[in-house]
Amino acid sequence: MDNTQRFKTLGRLLVSTGAAAVLLGTAQLAQAQIANGKTKFLGNIIAGNPPANFNTYWNQVSPENAGKWGSVEPVRGQMNWGALDTAYNYARANGMPFKQHTFVWGSQEPNWIGGLSAPQQAAEVEDFMRQYCQRYPQTQYIDVVNEPLHQPASYRAALGGAGATGWDWIVWSFEKARQHCPNAKLLINEYGIINDANAVTRYKGIVSILKSRGLIDGVGIQSHHFSMDTVAPATITQNLNSLAQAGVPIYVSELDMTGDDATQLSRYQQKFPLLWTHPAVAGVTLWGYIEGQTWVANSHLVRRDGSERPALTWLANYVRNTSSSKSIVVRARGTSGQERVTLRIGGTAVQSWTLSKTMTNYTFTTSLSGGSTVEFTNDATGRDVQIDYLSVNGNARQAETQTYNTGVYQSGRCGGGSGRSEWLHCNGAIGFGDL
Template identity: 65%
Template sequence: MLRSKPLIVSVAFVLVLSLSALAANPNPAHAGIAKGKFLGNVIAGYIPSNFATYWDQVTPENSTKWESVESSRDNMNWSQADMAYNYAKNNGFPFKFHTLVWGSQEPGWVRGLSASEQRAEVIEWIQAAGQRYRGAEFVDVVNEPLHAPPSYKNAIGGDGATGWDWVIWSFEQARQAFPNSKLLINEYGIISDPNAAAQYLEIIQLLKSRGLIDGIGIQCHYFNMDNVSVSTMRNVLNMLASTGLPIYVSELDMTGDDQTQLARYQEKFPVLWEHPAVQGVTIWGYIEGETWQDGTHLITRSGQERPALTWLREVYFGNGDGGGGGGGGDGAYADFETGTEGWSGRNLVGGPWSTDAWSAKGSRSLQGDIQLSNGSQHYLYKSGNFNFSGHSLLRATVKGATWGNYGNGLGVKLYVKYGSNYTWKDSGWQTIRPGEVRELTLNLSGVNTSDIREYGVQFIGTEGSSGRTSVYVDNVYLWN
């Protein structure tokens, strides 16, 4: 993509998002998962509390670009990249490393080096990235070769005999550094211009003939998408699909007021999503004030969905009934709109009951009142015999009330008990402060998912905690 504008997020705004967690969070059981496709988004300086509500693939917006990692020579800062990578891995989301070779956001210091030094530094950069993120599912190897070749292009092969030797060399290096990742090329201006697509295909065919490329990335930014015809889009997609390689829509956004943006998504998103060669779509930002171009956001600063996102949720996320299994008859899905839905409580001083005091989805959640003390354990749960087969993740959203002394924080875990011995597995310890919201994810690997005996949320008092508070659980669902 083009250089993103600076991301300025106040602590207050982050807190507002965390507390609101959307007035109407959807069940993100994406219909796309059933089709083997992902609908992803970018992560920048922090993890939005509602990210997993909507998206199931992660691309760092800037933190895996060379300039961001190694702004000064031999001093690599991976902290923001690690945050995005670890979040993806902990949630079972595909992760894309974006990007290895690109002229627009290369370190300034590389331009003044000799050709031999440049080549050595590029090799060092690619190998360091591959060593650290060997588990990345995808890698954008070369970004925007038609528009933004790097300053060190000649040091890594230049045009050469093929006209694109520097691109071929980059993919050769990436194949060694990322042997288990799918290697992609990425470019803008393609979806709206068959002539540019034809030029792009020349590079792709050179890489394919050498066994170096695994997929085609096409940026679909507003300046190419807002006014493109669907016939042109289909023509370009068919051109690229003729290679036999999968297509990944890497950077999608569209502008407009609410109704204009909605109309554009309704007209053009299905062309991308339903094309048989398209294996995933990544939208480039979604929160107002944090997208690289004004007017492309899908959620307002106050946490309200714009109509385009509501439409995407209802049509493509399965509206609670598709893909990941919300409402699929397995007993896991719960939004507590009609009552406790068979859930119980242990070590409570009140409840549980369905309440409208807070919700992550719809208008109600499950509430229990607890007495806080160090080491006290409290449960909201459902027991019985459940079959979670075919699903890899269990998720829930939790919140603590604003009252009560939380001490060092209220511990929360999502858990299951399975088998005749009621073997325990949980999501790992997280803590919440008064009023905070957390999305919990439990990886079901190693669990006998056909024999679930109990599942729920455990709340644990910590040192210094005292007094009475309320805890809430909502939007419980399974995901493939």
């Protein structure tokens, strides 16, 4: 998002929530957390002291400003972890996933970084990552690089610049994040994606480079009001479908929509379901919700007196009453275009598809649980199947990392070798684990 806008509202971002917490505590709902028990999280940001009603509504935490490098290390070598400690510890104490925001970004970076040599800059970036990962080892998600298309890091040349891939500085950043935070899901994050097909194409190019190296676990789309308020619903769906072809889960990372009560309600009713029900979307994080503490006016969902705006009342009812069925995507292709695969859940065949010769997403929605397999019966010569992945509500399980593949042809025979492959040539199946 635009840095000027951020700083125009900085005063409100830093307003203490202590007094508001007492007031908001009177607005507790009987049923905690809107997305409790759902397969996707519905989270929000914590800017200072956690509001008393945060746990009433949300079940995932992102820090608003506290995780940005310029906030953590405004003076070189002097780390300010206090606000980040608060948000992280709150998430841990309440069993909520925590997402770090962010490591490498061209805005809100330390003022002193520009005065260093390139080797010093790279060393400082890595040191920030290393210290973060040591201090917060249970972080589930990390926005490794933020806004590479719109606000790339000023020091990117020190990280490899464009290089051979065109985005070597991003590859370097993800390599270091993977090294120091091996247990976290690594994400990239950007705005202006949900409403711009050209931006989606450029973004997918970066994701493809990272995915080919096993460095990325998800892609973030900010979905702020300037992208969401007036975008056509068909455009949202078209761009989500296009981005899903990158083959990694999508995280709606910074959602807000503005307007008076009626306008905001209409926008949420029209557009939020497209995000929440899309099979590639694995979670949604809103960017603030309390009046006077959001970065843009009229995006709040809770008034100063603790009462809910109509959009929040609708949102809670919608998510709680939406089926928690699983959206399964099998991404695959055949070499002849006549191959047929079958999805089995718990040993039961639930869906079969005849594959095309290009990689295609084949979808199935179910509430069934149990082991999942994709099965192929090769009944003619010249037929092979390549499975890219099976995803469950946007969480991709790559075929080549599965240990169970009875249809692979390796070491001169069916079933030979380790079984780790995207390919099915023989009669057999790839197992993708329990749903």
